Amino acid sequence: MRFPTGASVFVLALAASAGPARSAQAQEASAPSAVDAVTVTGRVRSLEQFTPTSSRLGLSSRETPATLDVISAETIATRGYATVEQAANSLPGVTSGGSPGDPASFSMRGFTGDQITVLHNGLYLGPSNMTNRPQNTFNLQSVEILKGPSSVLYGQGAIGGAVNVTNKAPSFGAPRYELQAGIGSFGSTSFGFGVGGGLSDNVGMRFDISRTASDGFVDDSASKALNATLSVLWRVSDKLDVQASIDYGEDEPTNYFGTPLVPAGFAKDPINNLLTSASGYVVDKAMRYKSYNVADSKIYDHQVWPQVLVRWKPIEGVTVQNLAYYFTAKRRWINAESYVFNTTTNLIDRDRFFVFHEQELYGDQGSVSVEKPVFGLNNKFLVGFDYSHLDFKRRRGFPDGDSVDPFNPSPGRFGAIVPRLSPTSWDDVAVFFEDALDLTRKLKLVVGGRYEVLDLDRKNYGPTGAFQAGSSFSRTYKPSTWRAGLVYNLNDYVTPYVSYTTGEDPVGSNIFIVNAGQNFSLSSSRQAEAGIKASLPGNRASITAAVFDIKRKNILTQVAVDTVSNVGAQTSKGLEVSGDVLLTPQWSVNANLAYTKAEYENFVDPNYGIDASGRRPPNVPDWIANAWTSVTQVGGLPLELGGGVRYVGAREGNTAGTLKLDKYALVDLYATYALTPTVSVTGRINNAFDKAYVGWADIFYPSEVMLGKPRSYDVSLNVKF
Numbered sequence: 001m002r003f004p005t006g007a008s009v010f011v012l013a014l015a016a017s018a019g020p021a022r023s024a025q026a027q028e029a030s031a032p033s034a035v036d037a038v039t040v041t042g043r044v045r046s047l048e049q050f051t052p053t054s055s056r057l058g059l060s061s062r063e064t065p066a067t068l069d070v071i072s073a074e075t076i077a078t079r080g081y082a083t084v085e086q087a088a089n090s091l092p093g094v095t096s097g098g099s100p101g102d103p104a105s106f107s108m109r110g111f112t113g114d115q116i117t118v119l120h121n122g123l124y125l126g127p128s129n130m131t132n133r134p135q136n137t138f139n140l141q142s143v144e145i146l147k148g149p150s151s152v153l154y155g156q157g158a159i160g161g162a163v164n165v166t167n168k169a170p171s172f173g174a175p176r177y178e179l180q181a182g183i184g185s186f187g188s189t190s191f192g193f194g195v196g197g198g199l200s201d202n203v204g205m206r207f208d209i210s211r212t213a214s215d216g217f218v219d220d221s222a223s224k225a226l227n228a229t230l231s232v233l234w235r236v237s238d239k240l241d242v243q244a245s246i247d248y249g250e251d252e253p254t255n256y257f258g259t260p261l262v263p264a265g266f267a268k269d270p271i272n273n274l275l276t277s278a279s280g281y282v283v284d285k286a287m288r289y290k291s292y293n294v295a296d297s298k299i300y301d302h303q304v305w306p307q308v309l310v311r312w313k314p315i316e317g318v319t320v321q322n323l324a325y326y327f328t329a330k331r332r333w334i335n336a337e338s339y340v341f342n343t344t345t346n347l348i349d350r351d352r353f354f355v356f357h358e359q360e361l362y363g364d365q366g367s368v369s370v371e372k373p374v375f376g377l378n379n380k381f382l383v384g385f386d387y388s389h390l391d392f393k394r395r396r397g398f399p400d401g402d403s404v405d406p407f408n409p410s411p412g413r414f415g416a417i418v419p420r421l422s423p424t425s426w427d428d429v430a431v432f433f434e435d436a437l438d439l440t441r442k443l444k445l446v447v448g449g450r451y452e453v454l455d456l457d458r459k460n461y462g463p464t465g466a467f468q469a470g471s472s473f474s475r476t477y478k479p480s481t482w483r484a485g486l487v488y489n490l491n492d493y494v495t496p497y498v499s500y501t502t503g504e505d506p507v508g509s510n511i512f513i514v515n516a517g518q519n520f521s522l523s524s525s526r527q528a529e530a531g532i533k534a535s536l537p538g539n540r541a542s543i544t545a546a547v548f549d550i551k552r553k554n555i556l557t558q559v560a561v562d563t564v565s566n567v568g569a570q571t572s573k574g575l576e577v578s579g580d581v582l583l584t585p586q587w588s589v590n591a592n593l594a595y596t597k598a599e600y601e602n603f604v605d606p607n608y609g610i611d612a613s614g615r616r617p618p619n620v621p622d623w624i625a626n627a628w629t630s631v632t633q634v635g636g637l638p639l640e641l642g643g644g645v646r647y648v649g650a651r652e653g654n655t656a657g658t659l660k661l662d663k664y665a666l667v668d669l670y671a672t673y674a675l676t677p678t679v680s681v682t683g684r685i686n687n688a689f690d691k692a693y694v695g696w697a698d699i700f701y702p703s704e705v706m707l708g709k710p711r712s713y714d715v716s717l718n719v720k721f
């Protein structure tokens with residue numbers, strides 16, 4: 001691995017991180033998990049547990065004036081979620097979907113794609129549709145979602161929320177091992193191995209490696225992913241901890257980019273209750289499992305990410321910490337992505353697109369926190385800085401396409417590759433603060449602010465290497481954001497809260513590929529939220545509920561490949577409710593419900609010449625609901641039975657409202673039998689009733705839709721010792 005000039009000294013320097021990376025002290029094996037916050041077997045989530053995604057001050061979920069949803073590694077394993085997207089979908093109001101330009105995209109609170117910040121251990125690596133990959137869950141400690149604007153904490157704040165993926169933490173004591181192996185439908189396989197424990201009295205470690213693979217439910221759409229993580233924690237003294245870690249990943253996601261829509265009169269066997277098209281187009285069952293990509297298509301990602309975290313407590317009540325990091329990734333993308341039915345030839349016209357990425361990002365986050373009374377009132381205060389430098393090289397091209405038979409598509413070859421270079425770089429410096437002040441014994445004021453200076457440089461070169469000044473530009477953005485909230489402990493069990501949060505974004509489309517014609521000023525957003533968090537004595541049940549009102553102004557919305565349109569505003573209002581209850585010591589239930597009313601304001605779609613004002617954004621359902629239940633010790637046996645239902649409401653398939661995606665409900669079932677106290681076998685049925693549904697519609701490719709996975713089975717062996 002090659003560090004940039006001076007970065008090796010930079011990364012090893014003992015500076016300090018503000019980031020929400022978990023404190024070394026909190027990672028002891030004897031300490032409770034920092035993420036045990038969602039119903040797992042025989043347990044209800046705790047509102048008292050610290051979750052770092054929402055604050056750097058160590059506030060519990062109950063103390064945080066925001067909606068914070070967490071799913072732990074134990075729950076992920078119990079329910080059999082193989083990817084981060086599956087785990088996140090189980091949380092209130094979240095949907096996800098892969099698409100040609102965005103392999104792992106999220107939608108929540110009416111906002112989608114790059115309007116959702118995706119983090120790894122609290123670090124922002126770039127726009128989600130460029131950097132986010134379908135990731136295995138075995139290596140993870142949790143998936144955490146902070147709803148609403150996140151700029152105050154993470155910068156470049158997306159309005160919908162922040163998805164934070166956290167690794168399993170180092171531990172001390174005797175080594176503990178985990179092994180998971182599974183097989184399933186469509187040639188799927190999975191394997192995971194992990195070990196954590198003390199290397200000495202003051203050195204702990206954690207190592208995890210996992211691999212998943214599948215042939216895919218569509219012809220010639222195989223995928224595989226490998227993730228490895230290593231973390232070592234050194235307790236230098238009672239006051240100083242140093243943690244070094246490295247993440248490695250490589251993947252080849254599925255090359256399935258959608259099933260083309262065809263006229264109803266042409267289709268052999270139209271699939272009903274799937275979608276409605278203004279032009280009368282449908283999905284033909286005879287084409288459901290066909291691949292329309294080329295034989296030599298390629299999607300590949302390779303990334304390495306070392307980090308050094310230092311935490312120092314010079315005196316009681318004062319903590320200094322620093323996270324220095326370096327991230328490098330290379331990606332290749334060679335595909336036929338767009339499949340359009342030609343009414344003249346009755347063939348499927350295919351395009352060609354390739355893009356290669358070389359990304360290097362290094363940075364440092366530092367902070368000082370003080371926990372001391374102010375005028376006799378309990379107070380926690382933190383101030384810090386955040387610096388990152390990015391070099392991103394993008395080479396791309398659009399060779400000529402071809403046409404294939406809809407029912408017997410010949411794979412063919414991609415063709416010649418003649419790339420043109422488009423490099424982007426930034427230097428991003430920010431200062432921020434957070435404060436939590438107990439105004440009274442029951443009332444807490446939580447505030448924060450961030451000021452940022454982002455120097456962005458974007459260049460474009462033609463196929464011959466000639467510099468294209470017209471689409472290149474440089475600009476400095478200076479966003480400033482803040483949030484404030486009040487939390488009131490009505491009693492030991494009921495806590496209402498209110499909050500107001502702002503966000504600003506440098507540009508409305510992907511910052512890695514923005515051109516001079518998209519060089520708009522900052523977009524701005526704000527969210528008002530009110531909610532309540534409650535639990536029963538003995539932690540037998542918990543419930544959270546929130547209402548929100550979001551408005552985002554002066555934004556760019558991508559309406560086609562390399563095409564954006566200015567939108568006056570986008571608004572979203574809604575309700576989210578989540579509850580867990582332990583009905584008996586063996587029977588637990590978890591359920592959540594979300595309603596969202598989202599719409600554009602002052603927006604004319606240039607693709608259709610239609611005024612889209614008042615229309616719902618694509619891929620945003622009105623209602624989303626999840627319910628899950630599990631029963632242990634069934635019939636007095638070491639047997640656990642469980643299952644879940646997921647409901648997703650109707651959605652728009654494009655900005656013009658000419659494609660509508662039908663609602664759907666999926667049922668998953670599982671059974672786990674403990675062969676010994678340390679060995680268990682789990683069998684699962686996903687989409688038990690084999691529901692055909694559209695999981696996602698990419699507005700860049702309006703002639704096709706992403707179909708959901710049909711019924712599948714898997715069985716896994718799990719060992720812990």
